[in-house]
Amino acid sequence: MSTFYALAPMEFKNILHLISMKAVILGIVLVSLGSCSTHSQDHQDVVQETTLDNKQTIQTRFDPPTGYQRLNIDSNSFQYFLRTFPLKSPGSHVYYFNGQKKSRKVHAAVLNIDTEKRDLQQCADAVMRLRGEYLFAQKAYNQLHFNFTNGFNCSYEKWQQGFRPKVSGNQVSWVKAAEPNSDYASFRKYMDMVFAYAGTHSLEKELQSVELKEIKIGDVFIQGGFPGHAVLVVDVAENDTGEKAFLLAQSYMPAQDIHVLKKPLSQSPWYFTADINNKLVTPEWVFNASDLKRFP
Numbered sequence: 230m231s232t233f234y235a236l237a238p239m240e241f242k243n244i245l246h247l248i249s250m251k252a253v254i255l256g257i258v259l260v261s262l263g264s265c266s267t268h269s270q271d272h273q274d275v276v277q278e279t280t281l282d283n284k285q286t287i288q289t290r291f292d293p294p295t296g297y298q299r300l301n302i303d304s305n306s307f308q309y310f311l312r313t314f315p316l317k318s319p320g321s322h323v324y325y326f327n328g329q330k331k332s333r334k335v336h337a338a339v340l341n342i343d344t345e346k347r348d349l350q351q352c353a354d355a356v357m358r359l360r361g362e363y364l365f366a367q368k369a370y371n372q373l374h375f376n377f378t379n380g381f382n383c384s385y386e387k388w389q390q391g392f393r394p395k396v397s398g399n400q401v402s403w404v405k406a407a408e409p410n411s412d413y414a415s416f417r418k419y420m421d422m423v424f425a426y427a428g429t430h431s432l433e434k435e436l437q438s439v440e441l442k443e444i445k446i447g448d449v450f451i452q453g454g455f456p457g458h459a460v461l462v463v464d465v466a467e468n469d470t471g472e473k474a475f476l477l478a479q480s481y482m483p484a485q486d487i488h489v490l491k492k493p494l495s496q497s498p499w500y501f502t503a504d505i506n507n508k509l510v511t512p513e514w515v516f517n518a519s520d521l522k523r524f525p
Contacts, residue, residue, distance in 0.1 A: 286313045287476065287489065290338055293466035294499050297474045300467055307524075308446035310363045311463045315341040316489075326350070326484040335512035336488035337498035340478060348484045349424040353432045353459045355480035355487045356449055357423055360524065361385075365416050376435055377401060377426040388419045396426070429457030436522035441502055444473050448523045450509060450516040456482065458514040463489065466499075474499045481513055 284290050293299055302308045317339040323331040326344050342358070344350050350358055357375055364373040365385075373385035381401040383394060393406040433453030439445075444465060451459040464476040476498055477490045490511055491498050500509070509516040 284319070285316050285341075287316060287338070287464050288312045290316055290319070291464065291476060291489075291498065294474050294497065294501075297466035297468045297499075299464070302446070305367070307360070307363050310366075311359065311446050311461070314359075314463065317341050317486075323486045323488050331485055333512070335491055337491050338489040340487040340489070342487055344480075344484055344486055345421070347421075349421055350480055350484045350487075351424075351428075351482050352480050353427065353429040353451070353457070354424040354484070355478070356451075356459050356461045357427065357432065358420060359461065359478075359487070360447075361416070361420050361423075365413070370411075375423045375427050376431045377423075378428060378431045380431075381426075383419075383423055383426070385416070385419055388415070388422075394422060394426075401426075429453040429459050430455065432459065433457070433522065435525075437525055438519070439521045439523045441505060441518045441521055442471070442473070444475055444502065444521060445523070446475075448521055450477070450520045451522055452514075452516060452520055458516075460490065460511060460514070460516070473502045475502075476500070477511060479511075479513075 288299070299312075302312065319338070321339040323334075323336050323339055324344070325331060326346055326348050328346075342362075361373060361375075364370070370386050370389065374382055376382055377394075379399050379401065381394065387403055389409060389411050391405055391407040391409045392403040394401050395404040429451055430453040432449075433451045436449060436451065439448055444462060446462055446465050448462045449459055450462075451457065458479075458481075460477045460479040462475050463478045466474045468474075477500060478487055479490055480487050489498055492500055493510055493512055505518050507518050509518060509520070
C-alpha cells in the first residue's frame with residue numbers, strides 16, 4: 230500500500246502485493262470463521278437496495294440497522310461529505326485501474342469517483358483522495374497537505390504557487406517549476422504526486438488515536454507497513470445505549486474503484502462496535518480495535 234522504503238518507485242507496491250496477498254487472504258478467512266460466526270446471527274438487517282434515483286448516496290442507499298439512528302451532522306463537515314457521497318448504480322462492479330473487473334465481490338456499493346488508469350490510488354491513497362477532495366471543495370487549502378514516507382510535508386498551498394517537489398534519493402525539496410494554478414486539474418496532479426510518495430506508513434503517523442467507542446465518520450482504521458492497509462469510516466449510526474454501527478470504504482491493491490465494504494458472514498454491510506472484541510475483520514484485512522485513528 231505504501232512505497233517500499235522512503236521514496237521507492239511505485240512498482241514495489243505490486244511486488245509486495247504478489248508476495249503477501251495469499252497469506253493475508255488466508256489469514257482473514259481463518260479469523261473470520263473463528264471470530265465472526267458468533268456474531269452473524271446478532272444483526273441480520275438486510276440491506277434493501279433500489280434503482281430509484283434517490284438511492285444514489287451512502288445515506289440514501291443504506292438504511293441504519295434496526296434500533297440505530299443517524300445523528301445530525303454539520304452540512305459543511307467532512308462527515309457530511311462522506312455520508313452523502315454519490316454512489317454508482319446498484320449492482321455496479323469494482324474495476325481495477327486497468328479496466329479489469331475485480332473477481333472477489335467484497336463490496337456493497339461503489340463510490341462514484343474516478344480511479345485513473347495508473348496503479349496509484351490504492352488503500353491509503355483512497356483515504357487521502359477523499360480527504361483531499363473535501364478540503365479542495367471547501368477551499369481549505371491551508372489544511373490540504375500530506376507527508377511523504379520520508380516525512381516531507383507536501384503542501385497544496387505550496388503546489389498552488391507553482392512549486393514542485395524535487396526528489397533526489399531520500400531527499401526532497403521544493404523547486405519553482407510552474408505558474409501559480411488553483412484549478413481542479415492541477416489539484417489532481419498534486420494528489421497523484423502524493424499517491425506516488427505517501428502511503429499507510431506515512432499516513433498512520435499523521436493521524437491521532439481514537440477510542441473505538443468514540444468512532445466518527447471520517448475516522449480511519451489503519452496499519453502502516455509495506456504493505457499495510459487502511460479503510461475509511463463513511464457513515465455511523467447510534468442506538469439508545471450509545472453503541473455504534475458503521476460503514477467502511479476502501480480501495481486496495483492494485484488500484485481499484487473505492488467501494489463500501491461488505492461485512493464478512495453477514496447480509497448487512499454495517500459493522501457494530503458491540504461485536505468487536507479487539508479485532509475488526511474486514512473481507513481483505515484484519516485490524517486491531519486500537520488501529521482506529523482520526524485526522525487532526
